[in-house]
Amino acid sequence: MPAGLNRALLTVAGAVVAIVLAIAISSVAITAAGASPLDAFAAFFDFGPTPRAVSNGIATFLNRAVPLFIAGLAVAVGFRMNLFNIGVEGQYRLAAIVAAYVGSTFEAPAPIQIAVIIVVAAAVGGLYALIPAVMKVTRGVNEVIATIMLNYIAINLTSYLVRGPFAGQRAAGQLTTTTPQLPESAMFPNLNFLFDGFGLLPPTRGGGLWGFLLVAIVLGVVIWVVLERTRFGFNVKASGLNGPAALASGVNPKTMVIAAMVLSGAIAGLIGLPEILGDKGAFNSNFTAGLGFLGIAVALLGRNKPVGIAVAALLFAFLDRAQGALQIANVPPSVITIIQGVIVLLVVVANEVTNRLALRLEERRAAQELGRNTPVEVAA
Numbered sequence: 425m426p427a428g429l430n431r432a433l434l435t436v437a438g439a440v441v442a443i444v445l446a447i448a449i450s451s452v453a454i455t456a457a458g459a460s461p462l463d464a465f466a467a468f469f470d471f472g473p474t475p476r477a478v479s480n481g482i483a484t485f486l487n488r489a490v491p492l493f494i495a496g497l498a499v500a501v502g503f504r505m506n507l508f509n510i511g512v513e514g515q516y517r518l519a520a521i522v523a524a525y526v527g528s529t530f531e532a533p534a535p536i537q538i539a540v541i542i543v544v545a546a547a548v549g550g551l552y553a554l555i556p557a558v559m560k561v562t563r564g565v566n567e568v569i570a571t572i573m574l575n576y577i578a579i580n581l582t583s584y585l586v587r588g589p590f591a592g593q594r595a596a597g598q599l600t601t602t603t604p605q606l607p608e609s610a611m612f613p614n615l616n617f618l619f620d621g622f623g624l625l626p627p628t629r630g631g632g633l634w635g636f637l638l639v640a641i642v643l644g645v646v647i648w649v650v651l652e653r654t655r656f657g658f659n660v661k662a663s664g665l666n667g668p669a670a671l672a673s674g675v676n677p678k679t680m681v682i683a684a685m686v687l688s689g690a691i692a693g694l695i696g697l698p699e700i701l702g703d704k705g706a707f708n709s710n711f712t713a714g715l716g717f718l719g720i721a722v723a724l725l726g727r728n729k730p731v732g733i734a735v736a737a738l739l740f741a742f743l744d745r746a747q748g749a750l751q752i753a754n755v756p757p758s759v760i761t762i763i764q765g766v767i768v769l770l771v772v773v774a775n776e777v778t779n780r781l782a783l784r785l786e787e788r789r790a791a792q793e794l795g796r797n798t799p800v801e802v803a804a
Contacts, residue, residue: 434778435775438774438775438777438778439771439774441774442771443767443770445770446763446767446770447465450766454759457755457758458754459753459754459755459756463754463755466753467749467752467753468742468743468749468750470746470752471485475625476628478624479619479626479627480627480628482619483629483633484629484630485745486633486637486741487630487637487698488740488741488744488745489734490636490698491698491699491712492718492722492736492737493644493737494698494719495512495516495715495716495719495722496733496737497643497644497723498515498689498691498692498695498719499716499719499722500647500726500733501684502567502684502685503723504661504664504728505680505685507567508568509556509567509571509689509692510568510575510716510717511556511571511574511575511689511692511716512695512716512720513575513578513579513715513716514574514575514578515553515578515716516549516696517696517711518581519546519549520545520582520693520700521582521590521707522544523541523693524700525590525604526541527540527541527544527610528592528603528607529604531607533609534609534610537609538609538701541606541697541700541701542639542697545693546690546693547690547693549690549691549694550686550687550690550693551686552578552689553686553688553692554682554685555570555574557682557686560681560685561678561682567685575716583709586708587601587709590604591603601708601709602706602707603706603708604706605705605706606701610705611705612634612698613635614635615632615633615634615635615638616632619633630702631702631703634698634703635701635702636698636701637698640698643691644730644733645730648729648731656683659675659680662675663675663681664680664684696711696712696715699712721736721765722736722737723736725740725771744760
C-alpha cells in the first residue's frame with residue numbers, strides 16, 4: 425500500500441475512534457447532568473418544528489461556521505510558521521470596529537463600499553499583528569505573551585471606541601451602544617436564493633444566509649494555494665521547522681516571521697465582517713466575542729489544512745446551533761462546551777498517535793526495501 429494512502433487511512437481511522445470516544449465521554453457528562461444522552465443527541469439534529477424554522481436553523485448553522493472558518497485559517501497561518509498567534513481575538517475585534525466606522529463615513533457603489541471595508545479590516549488586523557512580530561524578531565519577545573497582552577489592549581480599546589469616538593446615535597430604549605449604521609450599499613447580498621433551489625422557504629432570521637460565505641470559500645482556496653503551491657508557503661514552513669537551515673538556504677526567518685504574522689492578522693481582521701455586513705450593519709457593545717480563541721481549536725482540529733478547518737468549523741457550528749434545542753430537551757448548554765473540548769483533545773491525541781504509527785510503518789518499509797536492494801555476499 426502506498427505510504428500516502430496508508431497515512432491517510434490511519435488519519436481517518438484515528439479521527440473516527442476519537443469521535444466515538446468523544447460521544448461516549450459526552451454521554452457520561454450528559455448523564456451526570458441528569459439528562460438523557462439519546463434526547464441530547466436527538467436535539468442536535470432538531471432544526472425546528474416548521475419549514476421556516478428549519479431554514480432559519482440551517483442558515484444559523486452556516487452563518488456560525490463562516491467566522492469560525494476564517495478564524496481557523498488565521499491561526500493556521502501562524503502555526504505553519506511555528507507561531508502561536510493567540511492575538512486573533514484582539515485583532516478581529518479592533519479590525520471590525522475600525523472597518524465598521526470607516527464604512528459608515530462615506531457612501532459609494534456597493535462593490536467599492538464593500539471592498540473598502542474589507543481592505544480596511546484586513547489592514548488593521550495585519551498592522552496590529554505586526555506589533556508582536558516586530559517585538560519577536562527585534563527583541564526576542566515570545567509571541568504568546570505579546571499577543572495575550574495585546575488582546576487585553578484591543579478588547580478594552582474597542583470598548584472605549586464604541587462608547588466614545590466611534591459611537592453612533594443610540595435609539596430610544598436601546599441598551600447597547602453601536603457605531604453609526606452602515607449605508608445600504610455596504611450590506612453584503614444574502615444567499616437566500618439557494619434555499620429556493622432546494623425547495624425550502626428562505627430564512628428570515630439574522631439577515632438570512634450571509635453572502636460572506638462566498639468570500640470565506642474563496643479565501644480558503646487562496647490560502648491553500650499560497651501555503652501549499654507557492655514558494656512563499658514553502659519558505660514559511662521551512663523557516664518554522666528549522667530557522668538556521670532556512671537561513672543557510674537563503675531564506676530570512678525574521679522576514680518570514682513578520683510576513684506570516686501580518687498575513688495571519690490580515691485574515692483575522694475579516695472574522696467580524698460576516699456579522700457586520702450580513703446582519704448588524706454596525707459594531708455594537710455586544711458584538712460576538714471569543715471567535716479568535718475558538719479559531720485555535722478549529723485550526724488544531726482541522727490540522728491546519730483549509731479543508732480540515734472547514735470540516736472543523738462546520739462541526740463546531742453544528743454543536744453551537746443546538747443550544748436552544750438542548751435547553752428544550754432539559755440538557756444544560758454547557759454540555760456543548762464539554763463535547764467541543766473532548767473532541768479537540770481526543771482528535772489531537774489521535775493525530776499524534778497516527779503520525780507516530782505512520783512514521784514507524786514508513787521506517788519499517790524503508791528498512792525492508794534497503795534489505796532487498798543490498799547485495800548478499802557469498803562466502804568463499
